[in-house]
Amino acid sequence: MMDDAKQSLVQASKPVIAIQGLSKSFGDLDVLKGIDLTVMKGENMAVLGKSGSGKSVLIKILVGLLKPDNGFVKVLGEEVADLPARELDALRLRIGFSFQNSALYDSMNVYQNLAFPLTMNFRKLTKKQVDDAVMEALEAVSLADKHNQMPSGLSGGQRKRIGIARTLILKPEIMLYDEPTSGLDPVTSTEINELINEVQTRYNTSAIIITHDLTCAKNTSHRVAMLLDGKFSKVGKFEEVFDSDDEQIRSFYNYNFI
Ligand code: ADP
């Protein structure tokens, strides 16, 4: 859990994500029905909701992969929906996106997987600069000794860590974690939760952590936002949100907190 000093520091900082009145439908299916959310600099925000509630749609809108029907979405001061393609690309480079299945390139070893985003970045980097960046990211996830390993030789938890290291290589200001602990055993989940906290401290990132793992939400986030019926019915500290008589919130808690 976050201590109070850290919590109040976050409250005093400025927003890095500001969402207002955001709605998104697919045909007759109204997924997001006018949501508001603000994430502050240095804040880890967990977004909770059952499967199919629109969590991944929200993340895709934040990085401009889907267009909102209505509302405003500002990320790092930019209105995402209005950005020309080149500026959208530039904005995406400031965001680390950790996918649900943390897809690594199977034909590349760990080093090559991590160096890849740097070569895509059209920056002229020396071999040493790339080496240093890769090793720093690997050290951040405590897997410096695995740089020669092929992905097939890694455990599920290690693959997740390498996936996170690959997003850290570009020094993101915002991390988006989509179900970071899904499919992991409790011990490995705990390690990923610790890693999310370490990343926040080491890189001073803000993060949205999409999850239905309440242990993950409780242990990594400053605040949680509960997506119910297309709206954030409650946003606040974990205990505040779940200290509720609301039947849907109680039932979500009872199903997902082990
Ligand atoms: P989750 O909360 O599990 O991440 P999603 O955000 O992926 O849920 O999806 C929310 C709903 O929107 C689902 O019913 C899904 O089928 C639908 N949906 C998501 N993307 C599309 C799309 N591109 N076209 C049509 N329907 C979609």
Ligand code: MG
């Ligand atoms: Mg999803």
